[in-house]
Amino acid sequence: MSENSVSRVFWKRFRHNKPAVLGGFFLLLASLLALFAYVLAPDGSSNANQQELRLIALSPGSKVEVVVFEPQKPHSTSFWQKLYTGEAHPPAFFPVQRLRRDSDSLYFQMYRRTTDAETAWEAVPIHKQEGSYRVETRRYWLGTDVMGRDLLSRLLLGLRVSLSVGFIAVLISIAVGASLGAIAGYYRGWVDQLIGWLINVIWSIPSLLLVIAFSLALGKGMWQVFLAVGLTMWVDVARIVRGRVLSLREQEFVTAARAMGFSDVRIIFRHLMPNVVGPIVIMAASNFATAILVESGLSFLGLGLQPPAASLGMMIKEHYPYIIMDAAYLALVPGGVILLLVLAFNLLGNGLSDAFDSKVKMM
């Protein structure tokens, strides 16, 4: 690549924008965490859904001793399977207060929140168990939620959902928006009027309402949310791309390309699109943030992901009643994660937009 290539200049400018670089690094980290969520999470089961009613709303940093029963025939899940869906059949466990064992039996006291009253010792003869057991100490770094699930694991999975909704919705919106916008701007005439009409219709419907309509029509679930958010956001992209293409197509390099007998497809994708990449990337960053907010909102309203799946919006909803009690952090932590994600995307977007702008000035 040449010394003065447009992208080289762009990166040089971008690097000097501290907040944007910070936002970028944060998002990189968040993406890695989200990608390896099932491996990194303390609770690697599907949807981090190991409920234990005795462990409801533990405070952050709690340590609990648990007895885990290994099944005799362990379910083998491959690493990739685990990365994608988590452990489908996690071994059963129960928390204990105290343990004692002799040659063939395991004695324990059930876990309780308060230690004042003595509970009975229960004896579990080992030979009666199908598999073997192991005793381990579990630490709940962020405590547990109202269902007794590990909050940190849920948070990582919620992050994963937020980022994938953003990613896929942005991908859909760019694919649809950029092509329709470019076609409208390049061909003008009735094609433009038709697409413009479609844009205006979708534009005029409040986007949350439209997403609700989509969710109702397509059913509730993760993929429906992806699709619904993506199909409402393409209008922004289409409008921007159409406007840029309208002005670009008047430039002589486009006329020159036509004079050289290039096909329309070639002109649109090879000559016009690369010149629209800047605005599209900026749009993508802000759309990413919007998509995350819309997904959280939908999940909060109960229209997005369905339990037991973890989503930041749903976590807020579940713990919303506890805000006035001493467990307010249960709702505030997922809220803070949403805030950081959106902030990071906006900082990144601003940085990108400044970097692209300065390139224009320089030329």
Next chain:
Amino acid sequence: MSNEVFLRRLLRVQNLSVSFLQAGTFHQVTHGVDFELMPGKVLGIVGESGSGKSVTSLAIMGLLPKDFARIETGSIEFQFAGRAVELVGLSKDAHRALRGKGMAMIFQEPMSALNPVMRCGEQVAEAIRLHQPDLTEKEVQDQVIALFKEVQLPRAEVLVQSYPHELSGGQRQRVMIAIALSCNPALLIADEPTTALDVTVQATILALLRSLSESRGLSVIFITHDLGVIAQMADEVLVMYQGKQMEFGKVSQVFQQPKSSYTKGLLACRPVLGQRYERLLTVKDFLEASSEEDLKLPVQAPDIRTAHLQVLYAQQPLLEVHDLKLWYPQKEVFWQKPSYVKAVDGVSFTVFPHETLGLVGESGSGKSTIGKLVAGLQEPTSGSLSYKGVVYDQMNGAIRKLFRRKVQVIFQDPFGSLNPRMTIGEALEEPIKVHGLRKSASERQKRLVELLEQVSLPASVLRKYPHEFSGGQRQRIVIARCLAMEPEFIVCDESVSALDVSVQAQVLNLLKSLQKELGLTYIFISHDLSVVKHLSDRVMVLKAGKCEELQEADALYLHPQTAYTRQLIAAIPETKFY
């Protein structure tokens, strides 16, 4: 006014050096400029883009961007209210007080310099009120009308009520001049004020500035790249090149006995209407010439030319155009019968192989549209077009694609006609690939180097991007890309208009030698009759979409048949000194 006061100089610039911030360090862009200006005189500053002529004028106006530019050395002494004011180091407020009352400026693009949503009269009135707050509203309005009359705007009382878009380019420039004059300045700086205008309009604006200078005793600094304009306008001339002052003196003296070889080159590189040269001299020739012998212009002898033309016209025509029309329907209201804007209105002509047909006309004459129609970039409303005997409408599939390859266009703007996101190599290779002219990558690479050689560029440019090149280099790249298609017929649409005169001469020479070498046929479109005539065998004069006159080029100049052609020739600011 006593004689002594009258003779005192208005402006004296001494050893002025300005530097600009580039990549963290200051680079000097003008080096020790010296000149002075008497009241009531016109000073022309001439130079190419980047020569520092605009920078010098901005320094005088105090309009240099403070963060990027600083004056290194020198002084600018300006007579104001009976005493000499030193402008270098003057505070921002003091400088602002001088602008308007002491000095005013007009720019190249009058459309963007006027506020589009404000009536023209109001824009002038605003300037008057700002500088003369004690006038009554009636007096202000009277003064506006008087100014409109002074700048010779027709129907002044009506035009004060109009918006900028309702005026023509020339009228807008007159409004700008009226605003500049509203505070009665002693110095008017005009930065390329006629470059965006048609030649006939340019002539009237120049005459106006000249007469204002005489009637008001106004001093004018006239910045231009066009030596012809200087010859017509200025009393004194300052020639600048790469930030250095090449020459300063009386116009007659500089034009008749230029001292620097740059000035000599600049004077010689413009095509002359009266002579037919094989090629043009360039500034480079003068800077590198070792003897007078190197600078002899090869003139084409009349009998050789006659023979050349006879051979040309004995052939079968390559392109035949019959009654070509392009009408745009305009409907005010949808039930009305449409009226038409006739961009091209019944034009017929033929072009012979290896010929150059010149199209000349002012903006709106339809010359560029004809070029686009010929190249198949626009569909005509009616009329027929045939290439090598095949009618355009009946070409299909492979033949249409071949036509697209054989007929090429070179556009005006070398900045706009290259995709900014593609390297030169990619841009040149693409047409070869698309048309399947060279199959293997190594063959294509060889061809690219060959193409660059033809336009005298090194192979190292292949990996660079368009913004790394100057205008002239870009136009060469565009020509190379055009040649990549192995065309027979090239439409040059104002291909040299955006270039500096010396670069223009190089590109014209290149086009001419390529024609000889590759046997190309050209349609050469320009608003500049002298350029068209230099290159063309025949010239067609267009006006309002119609053919005004079509003649052999020399004959057209010597014996114009129509009044419009005569007017066009008369409006060309011809340097009469060489």
